[in-house]
Amino acid sequence: RYGGDFMSLATTVAALSGLSVTGVTTAKTAPPQTVNAGELPLSFPRIPDIRDGVLAFNGDNGLPTYTVELVVLVAPIASNVYATSFATCLTIIDNIMTALEASVIANGWNEWVIRQEYATVGDVQYWSIVAKVEAS
Numbered sequence: 001r002y003g004g005d006f007m008s009l010a011t012t013v014a015a016l017s018g019l020s021v022t023g024v025t026t027a028k029t030a031p032p033q034t035v036n037a038g039e040l041p042l043s044f045p046r047i048p049d050i051r052d053g054v055l056a057f058n059g060d061n062g063l064p065t066y067t068v069e070l071v072v073l074v075a076p077i078a079s080n081v082y083a084t085s086f087a088t089c090l091t092i093i094d095n096i097m098t099a100l101e102a103s104v105i106a107n108g109w110n111e112w113v114i115r116q117e118y119a120t121v122g123d124v125q126y127w128s129i130v131a132k133v134e135a136s
Contacts, residue, residue, distance in 0.1 A: 009050060012066045012135045015107045017045040022095040023088070024072055035073060035121050041092060043072045048132070065110075065136040070096070071119055074127040085127040089116045096131045108135045 017029045026039040035042055046069040072092055075085045093114050100112055112133040119128040 009047070009064075009066050009068075012107070013045045013047060013068050015103075015135075016068050016070050016133055017043070019043075019070060019096075019099050019103065021070075021072070021092065021099045023092050024095075031071075032121055035124065035126070037076075040126075041072050041074050041088070043070055045069065046071055046130075065134060067132060067134050070131040070133065072096070072129040072131075073119060073121065074129065077118060077125045077127060086116075089127060089129055092129050096129065100131070100133065110134045110136055 014029070017027060019027075021027075021043060024041050024043045026042040028042065028044040031044050031046060032042065047066075048069055049067045051065045051067075074088050074092065075081060077085075079085075093116070096114055100109060103109070112131055114129060114131045117128055117130055119126050119130075
């Protein structure tokens with residue numbers, strides 16, 4: 001890991017969920033069961049996958065690669081503020097980029113992809129940003 005000592009999946013998730021993103025009001029350490037409007041924009045981590053592989057014929061493994069997602073809920077879709085939600089998403093994407101770039105070395109993050117999508121919490125669909133971050 002070029003960012004220092006090897007980190008576990010739990011450490012990687014904690015680092016990403018603790019990422020300070022300008023414009024995010026509430027940061028959770030796990031996916032929420034419900035969301036209060038006053039908490040928006042709200043971020044939380046998701047764990048999509050972990051990869052590991054054999055590096056040599058003697059069976060030695062390399063360092064695992066973790067892919068963790070930081071989800072930011074922006075606004076309920078049903079609120080019908082599409083232009084405002086879209087503009088907020090653009091701003092938050094820029095702010096996530098800035099935050100990731102500022103802490104890439106300390107956390108061993110290799111690569112990321114950020115996209116706008118919709119996420120559901122409880123029965124509510126939200127405008128959301130998903131930053132899929134790879135660390136090894």
